[in-house]
Amino acid sequence: MMRIQTLLLWLATVALPSMADEKVFCPLELPKESVGVSAPAGWRGYSSGVVRLTGFGMMAGPPESMTYLVPADSKKRRSGATTIWRFSGGDEKWIFCTYDRSAAIQISKRLQDSATECRLTYREDRPGNIVEMEAACR
Numbered sequence: 001m002m003r004i005q006t007l008l009l010w011l012a013t014v015a016l017p018s019m020a021d022e023k024v025f026c027p028l029e030l031p032k033e034s035v036g037v038s039a040p041a042g043w044r045g046y047s048s049g050v051v052r053l054t055g056f057g058m059m060a061g062p063p064e065s066m067t068y069l070v071p072a073d074s075k076k077r078r079s080g081a082t083t084i085w086r087f088s089g090g091d092e093k094w095i096f097c098t099y100d101r102s103a104a105i106q107i108s109k110r111l112q113d114s115a116t117e118c119r120l121t122y123r124e125d126r127p128g129n130i131v132e133m134e135a136a137c138r
Helices: 002-020
Strands: 022-024 051-059 073-077 080-086 094-099 105-110 117-126 129-137
Touching: 051 117, 051 129
Parallel strands: none
Antiparallel strands: 022 129, 051 094, 073 080, 080 117, 094 105, 117 129
């Protein structure tokens, strides 16, 4: 019986924290159909193709609030970086992804309010060309 209790305790400490992590990935590109150009009367809108992921971060509210957060820590690597945000439990938090080297094209997603830390990690194959991005919040 003691072995089973020890095994269950070990599983709870090892397996549960990883199950609690919420993982989110910014799409590396948005198809041109996602980026509609609504032109004013007398003009014609056009999008020439896909737009690529060029940035991301965290906000303390929905996109229209424009409450961009400053990270608590950042660790640069040769081919990317990991940036960390820390929160009080219950704070509203959103991840945002920007495209085409401007904040004009941005998508956002609300994350778990219960998360107290989010780590955003990205990898580049050359400067400015993001090939992998992951956010892990817990």
